Amino acid sequence: MIKTMEINIEQVDSFLAKYGYFNKCLNGCSDCCHDYFYASVPEFFLTLHGLTTKPFNLDYFYKRALSTRSYFMHYLPLEIEHLSYKAPSLLAYKVNDFRTGQYINYPDLPPCMFLVNGRCSIYDYRPNTCRKYGTTVTCEYLDNEDFEDDDFTQVHLQPLYDNTALLDQSIETTPLPLWFFYSEYLKPELRSFVFKQLEHYQINNIEKAA
Ligand code: SF4
Ligand code: SF4
Structure with missing residues (x-):
């Protein structure tokens, strides 16, 4: 799946160029990275793959995600708790997304968790929104x-949109803020499960779900 996503991105980049x-x-x-953005499950795995291709300290990004999560807990405690409760199945089933959060006027939003020293740490693997x-x-x-x-x-x-639907047939895309994925799936109790999934997607070239 990861390879297919990279090929699709290259195809779109060539067209745009x-x-x-x-x-x-x-x-x-x-300038536009001082906000939070949604990503689908495949895009989350693509960003995670991007992080593993570089000598980054995953715990650094985990801590940044937790810090952003604390900020949002102040505004959306119920939504976050609900998603967290469902976290082990979020990667397998479509659940409520985080749309309520779009209608809040947040003061002093934290920057994107991937913005480090003014640069995107996962630029080549950034989600479609960016x-x-x-x-x-x-x-x-x-x-x-x-x-x-x-x-x-x-x-x-279209290949960019296709990327959001590249998963096992049993999995539908679930757009969630990037920081939510990282605050939830880099938890010690879920991390090895998520990395096994990543390894599966790195090895297997899964075609678009029917
Ligand atoms: S899209 Fe790129 S160039 Fe444009 S505001 Fe955002 S970071 Fe700057
Ligand atoms: S993923 Fe990268 S490009 Fe997108 S908002 Fe975050 S830092 Fe900016």
Whole structure:
């Protein structure tokens, strides 16, 4: 699955480069990384794979995720407890997502847990939200053409959407904040299970679920 995701990303990057989109962030810019973003389960595994390809200390990111989680516990204690209770099955079944959290006006949001010294630690493996933000008019610095109404471009971005649905047929995608995945699945009691899953996805090239 991981390999398929990487191939899909390369395909989209080549398309964007060929048609003149700037799809790499400005050097040193992290203006849109001071927020939290959703990722699907496959995207979570892709970011985890990205971390394992570098000599990062996983506990460092686990602690950052826990710290962000503490911040959100103040606003959404019930949602987080509910998701946490279901955590062992979240990777296997679709459950309630975190949408309630979108309607809160948070003061002083912590930056993304992957932003370290102003740089994204998993840039090549970043989720679709970050990938697409840079290629739309929403990023004022990159100033790309708006592709939202452009069918030709939309069709060529399809591999990114396909990536969110690449899992075993029994698993549906569950968009959750990245920090939730990391605060939950790097817990000592779940970590080895999650890394076994990752190993499975690194080895097996799972086709899109029917
Ligand atoms: S998408 Fe735009 S604002 Fe966000 S980090 Fe990249 S260059 Fe900066
Ligand atoms: S994953 Fe990377 S690009 Fe996306 S918000 Fe976090 S630091 Fe920024």
